[in-house]
Amino acid sequence: MIACMEAVLLTAPGSVDHFERAMLPLPVPGPDEVRIRIRAAGFNPMDWQKRKTIDSSRLPVILGGEVAGVIDAVGPRVLRFAVDDPVFAYLVRKPGGYAEYVCVRAVFVARKPGPLSFEQAAALPVAGLTAYESVIRAGVRPGDPVLVTGASGGVGSIAVQIARLRGASRIVATAGSDRSARYLTTRLGIPASQVVRYGGRSRADLAAAAIQCNEGRFFRVAFDFVGGAMTSLCADTVGVDGQVVAIATGPHDATHGEAENDEDHLFDKSATVHFVLLSARAALGRPAEWGWYAQRLDELARWTEAGVLRPPEIRNVGRLSVAAVRTAHQILEEGHVQGKLVMTVGGEP
Ligand SMILES: NC(=O)c1ccc[n+]([C@@H]2O[C@H](COP(=O)([O-])OP(=O)(O)OC[C@H]3O[C@@H](n4cnc5c(N)ncnc54)[C@H](OP(=O)(O)O)[C@@H]3O)[C@@H](O)[C@H]2O)c1
Incomplete structure (x- = not known):
């Protein structure tokens, strides 16, 4: 022994x-x-x-x-x-x-x-369980358009797939580099036209680009797997009664300008925010x-x-x-x- x-x-x-x-x-x-x-x-x-x-x-x-x-x-x-x-x-x-x-x-x-x-x-275990709980909390339904920030990371890679299993019709995902964008298209099968590059854009421009990738419509569900400026992006791009799932308090990317009060944007749309902490x-x-x-x-x-x-x-x-x-x-x-x-x-x- x-x-x-x-x-x-x-x-x-x-x-x-x-x-x-x-x-x-x-x-x-x-x-x-x-x-x-x-x-x-x-x-x-x-x-x-x-x-x-x-x-x-x-x-x-x-x-x-x-x-x-x-x-x-x-x-x-x-x-x-x-x-x-x-x-x-x-x-x-x-x-x-x-x-x-x-x-x-x-x-x-x-x-x-x-x-x-x-x-x-x-x-x-960690990425899979967190992604699973996030999709359940958001109540992803067949036909839902879904925004996934941090989609190329561990949690995002699985959440994209589980959201599809629950019937999400269109996944729009963020990427910060060519490598990340390539991973989203080749590994996760997200069309290049649905990948939003977040670097160097103002808050308003980024939100407009994400909505553009969803044929000009707001999202019913937005996953914030990054925090910081991506929290703002989720707040700006969900529609009325939208569902936001937040798992991180992350970096405020300087290229996105001053952080604003995301709560007001969410309140205006009667949106719901779900916090997921796997270990809780x-x-x-x-x-x-x-x-x-x-x-x-x-x-x-x-x-x-x-x-x-x-x-x-x-x-x-x-x-x-x-x-x-x-x-x-x-x-x-x-x-x-x-x-x-x-x-x-x-x-x-
Ligand atoms: N609440 C919970 O229970 C729980 C559980 C697991 C993880 N987490 C947290 O959730 C986050 C994601 O976890 P993970 O395991 O998926 O992390 P990860 O594998 O390290 O992935 C990080 C992702 O964040 C993106 N990213 C980094 N900086 C960014 C920025 N400034 N703007 C936009 N996107 C950015 C990266 O994409 P690009 O390369 O395209 O920038 C990458 O896809 C971490 O903060 C982690 O601590 C929380």
């Missing part, structure tokens, strides 16, 4: 220089937990946000909010899983993906979709409500197995190591990833 595992620890808040390799005791699963031998870990913007802002009293810590791997041990109250089951998981109540093993409550775990590699499955139910809800996560992961797995949902494009930053973690954090912090970043853990070198 292996008694130790390799992990990448964050030892102080702030710089990526504060990641260190460590050998740690193998974690032991609690009564409601499974231990996963991690095969791949996904990265999310919240990883670098936590790295910068985490309270020193919680250090050292292993970051990483999502993994895919194989069950290696099960707690006595876990009935849904057995040793050797391939799974993917959302590490919500305590992170720990940058390691060879992690223990997590079974309610945050689901069987890995058969057709997906471990790397593809590790890219799915796990942080504030009762344990009896946590099965929600596994049910939703199961649903995402069924869609991928049925071939109606493709995982986001993945970029592998390497094997579990300080260098791989640093690289992922630096790329994510720039804010312009297409699809998702993952790292491989274990297996053959």
Whole structure:
């Protein structure tokens, strides 16, 4: 029996220089937990946000909010899983993906979709669950025109597809570069005429361009997956009774001018704003409500197995190591990833 595992620890808040390799005791699963031998870990913007802002009293810590791997041990109250089951998981109540093993409550775990590699499955939990909840909250209906800001990112890549599954008729998406625009057209199948370039435009010009891409009509649904100036774009382009879903407080891009009061624009149109915070139910809800996560992961797995949902494009930053973690954090912090970043853990070198 292996008694130790390799992990990448964050030892102080702030710089990526504060990641260190460590050998740690193998974690032991609690009564409601499974231990996963991690095969791949996904990265999310919240990883670098936590790295910068985490309270020193919680250090050292292993970051990483999502993994895919194989069950290696099960707690006595876990009935849904057995040793050797391939799974993917959302590490919500305590992170720990940058390691060879992690223990997590079974309610945050689901069987890995058969057709997906471990790397593809590790890219799915956070972005997939957030996108799914966003589309449900917006109440996307057949025939709806939908605006997706940040569509080339992890959450956007999946939300575009789930919105289509719910019958959205036309998806208009924002892009900040040729690379991002190419991803939207080739990977997500959004026509070039429905891609809005946001750079260097005034607030009014940007809103007009997005509406133009929707044949001059306002949108019924607008997804704000960026924050900042994209919040304003969503406020400006939804119509009467429009639905806006906001998941981020993000950058105010200087090229878009002064931020204005978006609430007034939304009030004028009797619009509804939905805030989605994926971790809220796990942080504030009762344990009896946590099965929600596994049910939703199961649903995402069924869609991928049925071939109606493709995982986001993945970029592998390497094997579990300080260098791989640093690289992922630096790329994510720039804010312009297409699809998702993952790292491989274990297996053959
Ligand atoms: N509330 C929740 O539960 C929850 C869950 C997951 C994520 N989040 C947050 O939601 C956001 C998106 O997550 P993600 O994983 O999809 O991030 P991501 O993969 O890093 O994608 C970021 C996206 O933002 C776009 N972007 C960056 N700067 C922009 C700007 N100035 N104007 C317009 N678009 C810009 C990028 O597109 P271009 O390259 O085209 O600029 C890219 O598509 C992050 O802030 C994350 O922290 C929240």
